[in-house]
Amino acid sequence: MEVETMVNNVFSNPVEMKLSFAYLTIRDRMPTILTKVIDTIHRNKNTFFEEYGEEGIEAEKNAIGLLSKLRNELQTDKPVVELKDDLKDSEAWNQYLQRQQKLQGDQECVSWFSSPWLYVECYMYRRIHEALLLNPPISEYDVFNEGKTQSFFDSQQAVMDLCTYLEGIRKNAKELFQNQLFEHFSTLLQVSLWGNKCDLSISAGEDNSQKSSPIESLSSLHPFILVDDTNAVWATLTSARRQEKLGKTKVDRVDIVLDNAGFELVTDLVFADFLVSSGLVRQIHFHGKSLPWFVSDVTANDLQWIVRQAMAANHRWLSKCGVQWQTYLKQGVWRYHDHPFWTQPHEFCDMASDAPDLYASLQEADLVLFKGDLNYRKLTGDRDWEHVVDFNTALRGFGPAPLCSLRTLKANVQVGLQPGQAEKLTSRDPSWMTNGKYAVIQFHNPTPED
Ligand SMILES: O=P(O)(O)OC[C@@]1(O)O[C@H](CO)[C@@H](O)[C@@H]1O
Numbered sequence: 001m002e003v004e005t006m007v008n009n010v011f012s013n014p015v016e017m018k019l020s021f022a023y024l025t026i027r028d029r030m031p032t033i034l035t036k037v038i039d040t041i042h043r044n045k046n047t048f049f050e051e052y053g054e055e056g057i058e059a060e061k062n063a064i065g066l067l068s069k070l071r072n073e074l075q076t077d078k079p080v081v082e083l084k085d086d087l088k089d090s091e092a093w094n095q096y097l098q099r100q101q102k103l104q105g106d107q108e109c110v111s112w113f114s115s116p117w118l119y120v121e122c123y124m125y126r127r128i129h130e131a132l133l134l135n136p137p138i139s140e141y142d143v144f145n146e147g148k149t150q151s152f153f154d155s156q157q158a159v160m161d162l163c164t165y166l167e168g169i170r171k172n173a174k175e176l177f178q179n180q181l182f183e184h185f186s187t188l189l190q191v192s193l194w195g196n197k198c199d200l201s202i203s204a205g206e207d208n209s210q211k212s213s214p215i216e217s218l219s220s221l222h223p224f225i226l227v228d229d230t231n232a233v234w235a236t237l238t239s240a241r242r243q244e245k246l247g248k249t250k251v252d253r254v255d256i257v258l259d260n261a262g263f264e265l266v267t268d269l270v271f272a273d274f275l276v277s278s279g280l281v282r283q284i285h286f287h288g289k290s291l292p293w294f295v296s297d298v299t300a301n302d303l304q305w306i307v308r309q310a311m312a313a314n315h316r317w318l319s320k321c322g323v324q325w326q327t328y329l330k331q332g333v334w335r336y337h338d339h340p341f342w343t344q345p346h347e348f349c350d351m352a353s354d355a356p357d358l359y360a361s362l363q364e365a366d367l368v369l370f371k372g373d374l375n376y377r378k379l380t381g382d383r384d385w386e387h388v389v390d391f392n393t394a395l396r397g398f399g400p401a402p403l404c405s406l407r408t409l410k411a412n413v414q415v416g417l418q419p420g421q422a423e424k425l426t427s428r429d430p431s432w433m434t435n436g437k438y439a440v441i442q443f444h445n446p447t448p449e450d
């Protein structure tokens, strides 16, 4: 089968139609998310009036009109249409639509139920943003903000537990023996991995915060890690051979391609703090989204908000962490970027050609961590790969630097498994690819040391 036609379509034939996770996402979950967006805008009508007067009321009405039209297009499988706002990436989106039309041929228009799931799902979030952009003065309103902030508040005990753990390490981080350092590294890597469960797209906006202790739950979760390349990630950070060759005492730069705000973002900041305060890494570059995305994905505002919340917390260790994080950001030890490529539908194997500046930047990193399921779908092109295909094959040439996916499984694509592993999982738990109970720590080094 041609690789192109292997793309994870909403459904590839009537038999699968009713069964595919993609179909059920588009039929049920995405309209639910859209309805909640419409409801959120309507509930804030008075706020818009207080802030912007009649213009605010007009904008609320028109934005809701555009979003209701979008929901109808989605539910009645209408053709995908070009973007009309003048955001600088509109042209890239409209060119992508033309490319997709060529792929599908003239007999079939690009529509919600006949095109790749990855494309139409990303497109829905960009159309939501268009509905706000076309209605100043509410263009900058983040329709997902309430859910993201609530997720942080609902995870408070877990957040405080995690910051207390970090403070316990920070005190003597530089005196830790290598084996102790590895234990803490492995613990916080797994905490960041499982933080990915707290995603508001899979829950269609329902509460999905962290209720259990993030550290104590690790041992019960460990059997659900299907691929565990922790040692390879550790070796990339600590391999003496690598560092001698590069004349470095520590790794210069780790990039973290972020996923969800709320608790998951805290797990990423705690992990990043450990990497720097332990002396393993010199600099962390975070990559977030330039617009509200997949309900709970991180924007610059979300990062600033969480750091401020932490600083102002009346919990001693949480506020200490917040002050430290603010300092890292001010000193440039931590940097934040939000390239538009991350909020486009492109598979990552296209990055070198479609976003060469971003690809070149990632090539400066010694390690790139990709958080979450959507990033995994873009790393592998969301294709219907055999599960034993190796990760490198699925990456199809994407490899700016040694990279690792930290992902809980919430979509039906997974590579790099052992022969028989998928069959065993299916017999034990038929929805193992989409129920969020399983995870991978999956590493690839495009330039293995000679
Ligand atoms: O990237 P994340 O936050 O881990 O997950 C995103 C997600 O919830 O949205 C899509 C389904 O709607 C899937 O990629 C996945 O289930």
Ligand SMILES: [Mn+2]
Binding pocket: 199, 201, 259, 260, 294, 296, 297, 372, 374
């Ligand atoms: Mn997400």
